[in-house]
Amino acid sequence: MSSVIKIENVTKIYENGALGLKDFSLDIEKGEFVFIVGQSGSGKSTFMRILLKEIEPTTGDVFIDNTELSLLKRKKVPYLRRKLGCVFQDFRLLPSKTVYENVAFAMQVVESSNRNIRRSVPQVLSLVGLHKKAKSYPDQLSGGEKQRVAIARAIINKPPILLADEPTGNLDPDTAWEIMELLKEINSRGTTVVMATHAKDIVNKMRKRVVHIENGVLISDVAEGGYDDEV
Amino acid sequence: MRFRTLKYHFGQGVRGMVKNGFMSLAAIATVIACSFILILSLCVCMNIDYILKQFEENIGITVFLGPDVDEKMTDEIGERIRNIDHVTEAVYKSADDNLTSAIDSWENASILEGLREDNPLPASFEIKLEGAKYQDSVVAELEALQLSVESELNAEPDNTERIYLDNNGNRISKEQAESLGIVGSEETTAEKGGDTATEVITAAAKADAAVPAQNSQAEAEPAPPPEITQQNAQPAAQTQPAAQTPDQTQTPAQTQTPAQTQTPAQTPAQNTQQTTVQTDPNAEAVMPEDSAEGATYSSAPSEDLMNTIMSAVNATAGGGGYYIPASSTTDGGVAGTDLYDAKLYGSDEYEYKGIEKIRHATEESHMLVRINTAVRIFSIIIMIILCIISVSIIMNTIRLTVVIRKNEINIMKYVGATDWFIRWPFIIEGMLMGFIGSFISTVICFFGYSECLHLLSEKLPVISNIAKFIGAFEIFAYIAPIALLFGVLLGIIGSVSSIRKYLRV
Structure with a gap:
């Protein structure tokens, strides 16, 4: 099995001296579902941002789909991001666009044909269970529905990897669990899911691979683990 | 995309x-x-x-033709003017045309009507340029043309009428001139220079500033003494300007030696003349090439100085004309030498054969x-x-x-x-x-x-x-x-x- 994400001895020290990650290595294989857990400021966000090439590691190499990120030119970054679907805690939907338009937007950006857009968007919307809300605007939706729209937008271009940064952070437990079911469904279709969270109950219940980061250091990496498992 | x-x-x-x-x-x-x-x-x-x-566009150049330019020559000059770079047009104006337009522009034109019989105005070319910035180069070309036209004319046999002046600048007959001993000098000149075209002029006591410029035979054009400021380096020339006149008359086409045409009337100036003659080669070398120098003269010399000059001055002029320097131009309706930079060869009002004068407004352009x-x-x-x-x-x-x-x-x-x-x-x-x-x-x-x-x-x-x-x-x-x-x-x-x-x- 080839690694979709491969991180080798990455250290990130911010310009103000703060430590992001310290000698961090991680392999994620295709089709895996990985939780990245740790307290706020532990380095989860640094990890995510390095994957998106928002920031550069101070030392170490990062490979995504066998592409070394430090060798990637700035102009090529958009093409990297097309391999990484992103879901955020705050949804980041465009309030002026309908649900349909928000999802279609991601396809327009990668210059898909209109025919393709018309075919794919309803499919994805029915996958996330929002096909009846296609014409609604984000502020007419509940939090869970908004996150579903965000997930639909993240997977519409069929990226090999889905990065979810605290996708359930703003949701009540029931809704959060619905989102997790959805992510599990997406994962079962072959997409690698990397989810940063500190929702203990979800992690414990899912029994997936858990990577624990504390103060920028990887302290545990357990397959089918729980939140508090130690190596 | x-x-x-x-x-x-x-x-x-x-x-x-x-x-x-x-x-x-x-x-x-x-x-x-x-x-x-x-x-x-x-x-x-x-x-x-x-x-x-x-x-x-209104600042053009006017070229005045001398009386001895025939029709063929006029056409040729016109053609050569049009061939100069940056000249957009050159319109020929006959003497009659010029008089007519002068009459038209005057209020009481009847005064001028009398001149119809004996038109004092010269024929001319009105030249227009592509732009004012070309003025200098075109004027330089025209001056070259002026020289070459003159030398062409001089190559033809000279039958110019000779004019003699007495000490007062009045015309006198040849006999009178001979009695004054003027002709004697001339003969010396003729012998030495072998040029029959030599004219003999006496020392004129006064130059009449009002003498019309457009005298068809010979022009007594008043003009300031150009050499005074020009040859500052020569003290002798400044104090006795009369001595300078001969070198002003030197043109490449001329064969006579002006220094030898001095009449007895000029004896006061004779001593210094030697000096001047020695400086001649200098002046000759400079002037034809850079006649602009000749044009930078003080336009208003003092009355005293003028008189000194006038009394002493006179010399022969090249070929068919002679001149008397004076204090202002007599150029048609144009007033003020400071406005119109009459660049004349060696002197401010030297009359060329062929193209008598080039009038242009350097400062304005x-x-x-x-x-x-x-x-x-x-x-x-x-x-x-x-x-x-x-x-x-x-x-x-x-x-x-x-x-x-x-x-x-x-x-x-x-x-x-x-x-x-x-x-x-x-x-x-x-x-x-x-x-x-x-x-x-x-x-x-x-x-x-x-x-x-x-x-x-x-x-x-x-x-x-x-x-x-x-x-x-x-x-x-x-x-x-x-x-x-x-x-x-x-x-x-x-x-x-x-x-x-x-x-x-």
């Missing part, structure tokens, strides 16, 4: 503009204001340029060229300043519309949009706003301008006599594209520079 993407961008651009209606209006208003000022200054600058050009350059530089500076101000204003306005869509840009980045994909809708939006703004102000300015022209011609008809303005359609055929391009560029630069910050995600 694929067509549907372009369509998408265009749609997004229009939508963006409509959605941020208030901000868009602000941006459009900014463009209107900026291009309004731009158009106004363009109108002013172009009109100044246009008017200056009209003035430049130089001034016009300077004004023109100044106006151009000034308008370029104004335009640059305007552009900088406009761009900064429009940048700030558009930046506000971009800030509103910061989230949108951010999301686009996460979804994998390329920088250009993000930029395009903003560029199109900026272009649209720029176009609309500059179009509106172009229309306003067009009607404003034509209304102004209308009012000017109606209320102040005097102005249209002085200078013509560019017609509204003609000027806006130039200005409208510039203004529209300016507006569109303004919009583009404003948008691109505004979103730059937000692309760095």
